[in-house]
Amino acid sequence: xxxxxxxxxxxxxxxxxxxxxxxxxxxxxxxxxxxxxxxxxxxxxxxxxxxxxxxxxxxxxxxxxxxxxxxxxxxxxxxxxxxxxxxxxxxxxxxxxxxxxxxxxxxxxxxxxxxxxxxxxxxxxxxxxxxxxxxxxxxxxxxxxxxxxxxxxxxxxxxxxxxxxxxxxxxxxxxxxxxxxxxxxxxxxxxxxxxxxxxxxxxxxxxxxx
Amino acid sequence: xxxxxxxxxxxxxxxxxxxxxxxxxxxxxxxxxxxxxxxxxxxxxxxxxxxxxxxxxxxxxxxxxxxxxxxxxxxxxxxxxxxxxxxxxxxxxxxxxxxxxxxxxxxxxxxxxxxxxxxxxxxxxxxxxxxxxxxxxxxxxxxxxxxxxxxxxxxxxxxxxxxxxxxxxxxxxxxxxxxxxxxxxxxxxxxxxxxxxxxxxxxxxxxxxxxxxxxxxxxxxxxxxxxxxxxxxxxxxxxxxxxxxxxxxxxxxxxxxxxxxxxxxxxxxxxxxxxxxxxxxxxxxxxxxxxxxxxxxxxxxxxxxxxxxxxxxxxxxxxxxxxxxxxxxxxxxxxxxxxxxxxxxxxxxxxxxxxxx
Numbered sequence: 001x002x003x004x005x006x007x008x009x010x011x012x013x014x015x016x017x018x019x020x021x022x023x024x025x026x027x028x029x030x031x032x033x034x035x036x037x038x039x040x041x042x043x044x045x046x047x048x049x050x051x052x053x054x055x056x057x058x059x060x061x062x063x064x065x066x067x068x069x070x071x072x073x074x075x076x077x078x079x080x081x082x083x084x085x086x087x088x089x090x091x092x093x094x095x096x097x098x099x100x101x102x103x104x105x106x107x108x109x110x111x112x113x114x115x116x117x118x119x120x121x122x123x124x125x126x127x128x129x130x131x132x133x134x135x136x137x138x139x140x141x142x143x144x145x146x147x148x149x150x151x152x153x154x155x156x157x158x159x160x161x162x163x164x165x166x167x168x169x170x171x172x173x174x175x176x177x178x179x180x181x182x183x184x185x186x187x188x189x190x191x192x193x194x195x196x197x198x199x200x201x202x203x204x205x206x207x208x209x210x
Numbered sequence: 211x212x213x214x215x216x217x218x219x220x221x222x223x224x225x226x227x228x229x230x231x232x233x234x235x236x237x238x239x240x241x242x243x244x245x246x247x248x249x250x251x252x253x254x255x256x257x258x259x260x261x262x263x264x265x266x267x268x269x270x271x272x273x274x275x276x277x278x279x280x281x282x283x284x285x286x287x288x289x290x291x292x293x294x295x296x297x298x299x300x301x302x303x304x305x306x307x308x309x310x311x312x313x314x315x316x317x318x319x320x321x322x323x324x325x326x327x328x329x330x331x332x333x334x335x336x337x338x339x340x341x342x343x344x345x346x347x348x349x350x351x352x353x354x355x356x357x358x359x360x361x362x363x364x365x366x367x368x369x370x371x372x373x374x375x376x377x378x379x380x381x382x383x384x385x386x387x388x389x390x391x392x393x394x395x396x397x398x399x400x401x402x403x404x405x406x407x408x409x410x411x412x413x414x415x416x417x418x419x420x421x422x423x424x425x426x427x428x429x430x431x432x433x434x435x436x437x438x439x440x441x442x443x444x445x446x447x448x449x450x451x452x453x454x455x456x457x458x459x460x461x462x463x464x465x466x467x468x469x470x471x472x473x474x475x476x477x478x479x480x481x482x483x484x485x486x487x488x489x490x491x492x493x494x495x496x497x498x499x500x501x502x503x504x505x506x507x508x509x510x511x512x513x514x515x516x517x518x519x520x521x522x523x524x525x526x527x528x529x530x531x532x533x534x535x536x537x538x539x540x541x542x543x544x545x546x547x548x549x550x551x552x553x554x555x556x557x558x559x560x561x562x563x564x565x566x567x
Contacts, residue, residue, distance in 0.1 A: 052299040054265045056309075059293040060316040061364070063283040206282060209225075209266040 020102045020174035023094050027114045027170055030083055031163045035121055035146060038079050042125030043139040045071045046205070050133040054210035068205045072126050072198055079122045080115060087111045103176035109183045110174045116190035117163050121146060123194040127201035130208065160185055215239050215368050215398040216262060220271035223257050223422075231257040234271065235424040237417055244394040246409035246430075247402040249419030255402040256296060258419070259372045262400070263293055275368070289317065292361035294371040298353055302346040306337050306356050309345060310363055317364040331359040351382045358389065369393060371401045375408050387412055440479065442471040445499035446490070453493035457486070467498075 046053070046068070058067060091107045094100060125142045132138040150164035159165040160182060172178060216239035223232040232254040239245040249255050260266040261273050264280045264287075273280045275287050300309055307328065314324035332338050335355040340348060348356065354374065361369060371390070375383040390399055391412045403409050406416075416433055418426040426433060446453065446469055454462060454469060460482065461472040473482060490497055 052301060054260070055293075055295040055299050056301060056313075057316065058265060058282075059263050059288065059291075059295070060313060061285045061289045061318060062316055063285050065283065207267055210260070 020100070020106075020171050023091055023102065023107065023110065023174055024167075024170035026090050027087060027110060028167045030087075030114055031117045031121070031167060035118075035163075036143070038118065038121055039125050039139055039142045039146065041078070042075045042122050043129050043142050044135040045075055045126045046129040047132050047135040047138045048129075050210075058210055064206045064208075065202065068130065068202050071129075072123070072201075075122050075126050076119065079118055083115060083118055084111075087114070102174045106174045106176040106178065109178060110170050113166055113173070113183060113186045113190075114170070116187050116194075117166060120190045120194045120197070123197040123201075127197040130201045130205045161189060213241050214274075215241050215276060216245070216400060217274045217277075218258075218262075218271065219274075221258070221261060221268055221273055222270040223254075223261060223266060224269040230422050232261070232419075233422040235417075235419075235427075237424060237427050239398065239400055239415065242398055243414040244390060244399045244401065244412055245415045245417065246406070246413035247400065247417045247419060248404070248406045248409065249402075250404055253404075253419040254422040255404075255419055256372055257422075259293075259370055259400075259402060262370060263288065263291065289364065290367045292364060292366035292369045294354075294357045294361040294369070294374055296373040296376050297350070298357035298360075300345040300353065300356070302344070304345055305342050306332055306345065306348075306359070307341045309356065310360060313360045313363045319364065327363065327365075328359075331362055335359045350377045351379065354378060354382070354386070358386075362393075367397060369397055369399045369401075371399070373402055373404065375403060375405070383408060440473045440502065442473065442483075442486075443501040444469045444471070444486075444490075444497060445501075446495050446497055448495035449493055450495060453489055453495045456489040456493060460486070 049057075053067075058064065088111070091111055095102055095104065095107060121142075124145065125138070128142050129135070129138045132141070146163070150162040153159060153162040154165070166186060169178070173183070216237060218235055218237040221232055221235045221237070222230075224230050235254075235258065237258075247255050247258060257266065261268055262275060262280060264282045264284055267282065275284075276290060278284065278287060280287055301312075304312065310328035310331065311324065314328060319327070329338075332341055335358055337352060337355055337359065340352060345353065345356065354377070358371075358374070361371065374386045374390070378386060387408060390401060390409075393399060394412060394414075401409060401413075409416075410430070413430050415428065416426065416430045417424055418433075445467060447467060450464070450469060454464065457471070463470045463472070471482075471486065473479060487497075
């Protein structure tokens with residue numbers, strides 16, 4: 001991921017690719033390409049431990065809440081941490097280019113909207129991992145949901161929920177060509193969906209037979 | 211403090227509305243006792259244990275441990291429990307030292323206590339030299355011993371061991387039984403097995419599960435009365451056919467060189483044996499050896515359970531109407547006989563009125 005940053009930025013400078021396109025390209029790799037890696041890492045959070053979780057951990061002095069919250073927080077820190085490590089320096093470096101037409105507010109909204117997508121993807125992956133005892137099943141379900149969701153939301157005329165639509169509009173957002181209410185809607189809805197997913201998963205796991 | 215460490219009331223577990231794993235079990239485990247839960251595979255032993263640990267939630271009824279209802283988040287209760295699962299699973303990449311260190315941390319044991327304790331436990335279970343080996347490379351016996359060490363890491367008041375002798379060689383089984391005997395002096399132990407022979411000598415109380423139904427719960431001495439048959443095995447040579455025809459009124463069966471006599475447990479064996487010896491002499495049969503055995507207690511109980519099933523429909527109606535307690539006072543029922551047969555009452559007899567086994 002750091003390598004990606006090192007490749008993207010000099011290429012953008014050498015070929016005079018405008019800063020918004022460069023940063024949009026960089027950010028877009030997370031929901032489009034790195035999402036598979038995120039799904040793999042997060043879908044096994046609970047499912048991969050199904051055989052040993054009860055014997056080794058939850059038969060001891062650990063509550064279900066402690067266990068599942070640790071899983072959520074660990075994966076969220078990993079995914080969002082790696083994303084921000086790439087996105088923030090990338091944004092700052094590109095913004096420092098004198099010829100760029102990227103606005104600061106646009107850059108922040110762009111980075112935040114992708115972060116919210118990753119927040120939902122991570123929550124969904126860990127949450128569904130509590131439902132299944134097999135990592136592969138959890139992984140396939142999340143992967144299917146994530147990549148099918150764009151088409152589904154377009155059909156339902158809920159474009160603001162579609163990861164592909166958000167990626168398509170990143171370039172304009174970074175230039176400052178956005179409606180603030182749309183950005184608030186993206187952040188609010190993705191945040192709400194993540195909160196519902198996490199709460200539902202915790203409630204389910206608290207009563208699950210292990 | 212409650213005198214009962216474990217108490218269950220009509221504890222029931224039905225999985226996804228399709229499989230009844232445990233059916234209305236009433237159990238009582240007194241403080242400081244060794245309680246053996248016996249039953250064939252699939253009878254509900256592990257389900258019972260998981261309910262007692264809060265790893266499963268009951269479909270009906272309650273499980274109390276240390277006088278409190280066990281729930282998935284009752285960590286203060288689990289803090290006092292040491293659990294050994296059947297064929298314990300461990301994080302594969304850990305070694306015994308890091309695993310026990312991890313278990314100690316889960317129990318919140320301070321480092322200055324954790325390190326010496328894990329070292330002492332590894333030594334006690336004979337794993338000192340394997341302390342740095344990856345757990346996945348350990349044998350089944352070594353993994354069981356590691357599980358035993360992990361179950362003792364928090365110095366628990368109650369040990370719950372699920373089939374600790376499963377998969378062990380005879381030496382390993384002997385070691386484990388001896389360990390239960392020694393630990394039973396200072397702790398309450400709840401141990402399950404499909405083989406009563408393993409536990410008969412170390413248990414004070416016994417529960418027998420069959421198809422999810424607890425068909426007996428009480429002192430082991432009370433169970434012994436249900437053994438109905440003495441088997442006397444005669445190793446003979448000579449005219450065995452002639453000898454057998456003389457055994458009037460005695461149930462017998464033949465095997466090469468062996469005649470087995472099956473006698474009712476409560477019969478006076480003296481005159482019967484005298485008659486058998488007389489017939490041996492008369493038939494010119496040489497007696498090379500003699501062995502006495504009793505019917506296995508579990509077999510006796512399964513037989514008795516089948517007898518009960520034959521008039522079980524009325525009991526189902528009783529159960530549905532909630533009239534459990536009456537059965538304990540009825541000498542004609544299995545449970546009633548078990549409890550009325552208690553000479554000194556005992557802790558479980560006090561709880562007999564709580565429900566049926």
